[in-house]
Amino acid sequence: MVPADERSVAVALFDSGSGLGGALAIPWVAMVFGWRWSFASSGMLGFVCLFAWLRIYHPVAKHPRLTTTELAIIRGGQDAPPASPRQGWARWLHLARDRNLWGIVLGRALTDPIWWLRKV
Numbered sequence: 001m002v003p004a005d006e007r008s009v010a011v012a013l014f015d016s017g018s019g020l021g022g023a024l025a026i027p028w029v030a031m032v033f034g035w036r037w038s039f040a041s042s043g044m045l046g047f048v049c050l051f052a053w054l055r056i057y058h059p060v061a062k063h064p065r066l067t068t069t070e071l072a073i074i075r076g077g078q079d080a081p082p083a084s085p086r087q088g089w090a091r092w093l094h095l096a097r098d099r100n101l102w103g104i105v106l107g108r109a110l111t112d113p114i115w116w117l118r119k120v
Helices: 004-033 035-056 068-076 089-096 099-116
Strands: none
Touching: 004 035, 004 099
C-alpha cells in the first residue's frame, strides 16, 4: 500500500496537470486555429470523454468482470464515514484552517482566470 503522503502528492500532480493542461491547451488552440475552434475542440473532447465513459463505466453490482467475492469485499468496505463532532460554524472554521483547502483555492484562483489575461 502506498503511504498517504505519496498518494496525496500523486493526486496533487494529477489535479495540477489537468488544470494546467486546460489552461495551456485551449489558448494554444485559439492562437493557432482561432477562438471558435477553442470552443469547438473542447466541446468535441467532452463528447469523446462522454462516449468513452459510457463504454467503460459499469456500476459495481453489474460489472462484467467482478466476481461475487470481490463484490463482497467492496461492499464490506463501504461503511459510512463517522459524523463530524463539530456542528454549525465550527465545521466551517475547521475547514477554513485546512492548508490543503487553501492550496486548492490558490491553485484554482491562479489557473482559472487564464482566459481573461490575453485577448485572442
